[in-house]
Amino acid sequence: MDSLLLEVAVHAAHDVAGAIEGGADRLTLESPADGADLSPDLAAAGATLRESDVPVRIMLRLNDSFTTTGGEFNRLVGLGEEYLALGAEGLVLGFLDADLEVDTETCRALTAALPGVPWTFHGAFDSALDTRRAWRDVVGLPGLTAVRTGGSSRGLAHGYDELLARCQESPEVAALAMPSAGLVAEQVPWFARAGVTQFHLGPQARPGGSAKAWVDASYVRSWRSLLDDL
Template sequence: MSRSTRAVLEVIALGPEDATAAQAGGADRLEVVTDMAADGLTPPVRTFAGIRAAVDLDLRVMLRLADGFAAGEADRLVGAAGELRAAGADQFVLGFLGPDGGVDLGAVERVVAALDGCRWTFHRAIDRAADRAALRKQLADLPGLDCYLTAGSASGVDDGLPTLLAEARRRGQPGYRQRLLVGGGLRLDHVPSLLAAGIDGFHIGGAARPGGWGEPVSAAAVTRWRETLDASRP
């Protein structure tokens, strides 16, 4: 199955060792982060550069300064984006909510302007949003947005599956033209129903590390996901 027709498998990478194993296992793309104790923050430029030198996969780099979904200091976010862009980063991950649970559109727009057309994912902040449909409508026309990383629920794919399937049925409608990248409590047994619904993006972190977050990515674990995705594709 060619890369152009198979489902996208994205793996979280914390460093070059993770990246090399993920590529060997058949990952298509990496989400580059640091500090998983805070659910993934912006990595140092040197971490991005080391991963970039180690693999030739697409890299989506996190823009997030602290645990939670508040934007924090917009100047720092814009500065981090600029430093990473200067180091060669051309794809990103971000997402900010205000105190009311609505999208912090001002912060998102400011950071996106600094990305200057780069492709980016709105991450699982959507799963904590007060109104998913309203968030999608507000973000629909922002340049570069091509993906939502979501479990369909803040508690994970088990609870979010009905939402994911409902959103998949709306693919192509305004606000629903972006790829669904499913992650957050994702298991291999979820794959057949998601693929059958036309969902073609899958994101794994802990599932790529059978030994836990203290251990590196396992190429064998990634291979299992790659083979399952390819075998289950309609």
């Protein structure tokens, strides 16, 4: 089996050392705010990128909903360009429409404005009304390399069986799926056998799962060892 990618969410430059020392292959930078992960300011982005010698993707999201407006869209493009100029390897974004379907039009427009940039569809994906249709909608989106998912809006504690089944039946889904919300160690071998090659750590990388705790190298290392043993 090829090496499995381990991605770790960081909130600031102080999280970088623990993530990299623990064996993270890629980082995502996001700023927690009132229960939503939003875009960090440019100073935080620059400081984090200077600390990291592994690829960093940065959250491109300005409000706590999964939609955007025309005016905000222009701000997202500009912010994305600034993150990339600072050295970001890619971006994290995603939109749903009023019917809770993947807003492919907005996703395509934004990625067309930032051509050639690899990106991850964030957890908005799990709030789509019809997940089977949502997977059909995202497969083939330009630049998309990962979908951060728990298989359900309530995370893998509820969505594990469904997500595993989709990965087993569809190589295209397995290639994009990046299990995240509520991921536990026991689930990893089953996902790997189904063809999943990337995994995301959020609270799992922090003592007590607290956003106030810094990313801990020993926590990350335990996951790195698990993936390497496979």
